[in-house]
Amino acid sequence: MRVFLTNLRKGWKGGVILPFFVSLIVPLMAGIWPSFKEQTAAFSEILKNPIYQALLGQLGVMDMTTWQGLFYMYVGICMEWAIVFIAILIPARIVASEVDKNTLDVTLSYPIPRWRYLLEKFMVYATYNLLYPVFIYVLALVSTNSLGETLDMTVLGHALMGFWLWLFALGALSLLCGTLFLESNRALSASGALIVTQYLMTRLGDLGDLSFLKDFTLFNYVSTGTILQNGGIPMNELAVVVGVGVAALAAALYVFQKRELAF
């Protein structure tokens, strides 16, 4: 676990600061909620626009006149966008940035299996991603209590777990791109294309006739909207996301173990 523990320690600033800043959306919303509450009726009318409905997806069915409705709308959208950027930018560069900087040359001359090295570095990413659910959960609890509103914390726990599962599965796909291309620009392009396409397919899928597109995107599974409607994570959707994530991670480890490193 040396690679994991050392990189966890060395990467704590980036690992903590980013989730912290993303989570600040919660107290920000809590701050505006008292004055916003009076305008929610008009706001709900605006959100009936099909473009907004497509952007919101299943979150669009929420009652925006309640704290819970507004919370999930903002947190849902904010986290989806954050996940797109995080999953593209970080895992694809776990290997590729080392190849760019040529640091693997020394590291891989030591007796550690390549797959294990990569797995431990991916675990650092997955571990720091746990801070998103933790920070949001804590800040949501504090904000809700201070506002005197209600929020189902069990469902929130499931929704946040869904975010982490997206980060894991999409991150594993991005990692696979990194091991296949071994160069930052190409790896980022591939992972960006893969993840942004899935995100767009989800949004387009919310526009009437194109709903079949949603079957092919991870953003359609364990989504916040589904979890809210279901009261928890549907097990079949959990299996899809975990299955894709584990398969992509296994493929990335295999590729990195077996491939030639002609950098």
Added chain:
Amino acid sequence: MSSSETVLEVSNLTKVYGRDLEIAGRKLGRRVVGAQDVSFSVRRGEIFGFLGPNGAGKTTTMRAILDYLHIQEGTITVFGMDHHRDALKIRSRIGYVPGDLSLYDNFNGNELIDYFGGFRPVNSEYLKELRSVFRVDLTLNVKALSSGNRQQVGLILALASKPDFLILDEPTSGLDPLMAANAHRLLKELKAEGKTIFLSSHDLAEVQAVCDRIGIIKEGRMILVEEVENLVSKFLQNVRVSFTSEVPPLETLEAIDSVISAEAEDEDTLLLKVKEDINELLKVLTNYELDRLSIEDATLEEIFLQYYE
């Protein structure tokens, strides 16, 4: 383990990068030969110098030994183990300094020693000695170090476990003369303890100072493997000859197999470069009246240039 035991055995190593690919008249890929039928061995307790011009195949060979590259043909064994199948066992006994050394910028020297020491345990006593020999501040982050100091950190990392076999690609690149001399001394001490060193360098004085044998690779092919001492005495000599009357035509002398080049220094004196057997030349020269004849061993640099060209 006897001193004649082979530590590294490379047999018929062939590595080709890419392939020729042409679609609609456009060249989309090119086949590049990294190493072609390379064979040599390195014995326990020797320092083997691996030389050749840039792009000759030195780094390809080193990376193939480390199992970074997939070779098309040939076999590589280290300590009698297959370089691919037993890669982890081999790596537990080697130290490596790459030619283009890069270390983690956000680590300091001590952290790197600790980090990598978790994979291959350091020899504490020897690490103390290394700390005293190399004058790099190991508390500074790598990004704050000069290239020479980074190289020192790289050498400390490679040597810290006192490995049985060292693979060093231009190990003293960027070091000041004092540090380079210290590195040479350490390598000789390790050799005296029976450690084996496979070293690539463009610094011919370094090669002459530390290596027992050398191999020269050119255009992916090994063209010479020889003891350094033999190489200097046997392989190339400079012959300066002055004539009292008739001077033989240059073409006559160049026709002799062992004469590599002949040029007129002035109207009475010729300068000849002679490879290996000098007797045939001397026989021809006896047909002329000589004023003066001097024969000198060529420098190692002249020998290498001969092969490089």
